[in-house]
Amino acid sequence: MASEHTNSAPPKKNILVIVSHPKDVTLWCGGFMEMHPEHSWFVISLCQANGKKKDALHFFKALDHYGARGIISNLNDHKGHQLPFEKIQHRISGLLPNETFDIVITHHIVEAFNHINNRTISIAVVRLWALGVIRSKELWTFAYQSENTIGLPEPAFGADITYDLTFDVWKNKLQMITHLYNYTKHSYEAKSVTCIEAFWQFKTPKHVIYSLAPKSYLGYYFLDQNM
Numbered sequence: 619m620a621s622e623h624t625n626s627a628p629p630k631k632n633i634l635v636i637v638s639h640p641k642d643v644t645l646w647c648g649g650f651m652e653m654h655p656e657h658s659w660f661v662i663s664l665c666q667a668n669g670k671k672k673d674a675l676h677f678f679k680a681l682d683h684y685g686a687r688g689i690i691s692n693l694n695d696h697k698g699h700q701l702p703f704e705k706i707q708h709r710i711s712g713l714l715p716n717e718t719f720d721i722v723i724t725h726h727i728v729e730a731f732n733h734i735n736n737r738t739i740s741i742a743v744v745r746l747w748a749l750g751v752i753r754s755k756e757l758w759t760f761a762y763q764s765e766n767t768i769g770l771p772e773p774a775f776g777a778d779i780t781y782d783l784t785f786d787v788w789k790n791k792l793q794m795i796t797h798l799y800n801y802t803k804h805s806y807e808a809k810s811v812t813c814i815e816a817f818w819q820f821k822t823p824k825h826v827i828y829s830l831a832p833k834s835y836l837g838y839y840f841l842d843q844n845m
Contacts, residue, residue, distance in 0.1 A: 631720040634754065635661045636710060636743055638725065638736045640677035640690060641807060644794045646760040647723055649783040649815050651684040652790060661688035662713050664706065664739060668692045676798050683794070689713050695735045706735070707742040711751055719754040722747065726759040726818060748823035757826065761816035770809050773816035781815045788813045 635651075637643055640663045643651070651659055661681060666673040674690050681688045691709055695701055724743045725736040740759060746752040761777035764770065773780055783791070792811045801807040820826045 630656050630658065632658045632717060633660070634714075634717075634719045634722040634752070635659065635686075635688075636722065636724045636739065637661070637663050638695065638733060638739055639663060639665050640673045640680070641795065641799045641801075642725075642736075643677075643684075644680055644791060644799070645807065645810055646725075646762070647815055647817075648680070648684070648791045648794065649787045650781050651686065652787050653781065653783070655685045659684060659686035659688075660715055660717070660719075661686050662710065663688070663690040664709060664713075665691065665693045665695050665735075673799075676800075679798060680794060683790075687715075695733070701735050701738060703738055703742060706738050707746060710739075710742055710746060714746075714752065717753070719752070721756055721758055722752055722754040723758045723760075723817070726761060744823060744826050748827075755821075757820040757823075758817040759820070761818045762812075770806070771812065773812060773814045774818070777816035778819040779817045783813050783815065785813075 635643060635647060637646070643661055643663065651657075659681075663677055666677075668674075677688070677690050691713060693701055693706070693709060722743065725740040727737050727740045727744075743752065744757065747754060747757055758779065761774040761779075762771035763774045764772070788811070792808065795801050795807050795811055796803055799807070820829070
């Protein structure tokens with residue numbers, strides 16, 4: 619798949635973002651959102667609605683900054699607790715707005731540094747897309763890799779779509795992580811704020827399954843589908 623390096627985007631799109639935690643929106647696609655306020659954004663965060671760090675409040679302040687709509691749920695993945703696939707899929711289904719989207723953006727399935735529930739969320743999103751529950755023309759997943767010695771994410775080599783952030787957008791992104799979500803400047807989260815945001819692009823559910831199934835358990839969730 620060819621890589622597209624761009625700071626522009628097509629005319630107004632209706633875009634759905636589904637993430638595990640509130641901060642994930644800012645970390646992995648906040649720059650893209652800030653650079654493209656012409657798009658209509660709806661964000662679903664599945665965890666930490668009842669978090670002690672006031673994550674829900676911070677989440678909605680971030681959405682206001684991006685001019686986005688959204689909702690946050692209270693699934694509990696505290697200390698690496700693995701959530702059942704069926705529970706995640708059911709929760710996403712119940713939070714979806716009754717809309718058709720141009721793009722749905724979510725976590726990637728096989729990123730080495732990815733949280734186990736992020737991977738399950740990604741599989742659930744792909745399955746709901748395949749079933750027509752999520753109505754979207756295409757799927758984008760975050761495209762990052764961790765090849766440095768300290769395990770920090772970097773834009774994946776050969777990612778289909780990359781956005782070079784301006785200095786001001788990158789600075790706003792960092793300030794949201796450190797000032798809004800209250801992570802220290804030496805935290806993993808702050809050090810993960812990249813100046814490039816990257817995505818893998820998929821046009822059909824088959825495209826995802828055939829590309830990634832050999833590297834994950836993805837195929838297992840589609841055994842009952844004629845795909």
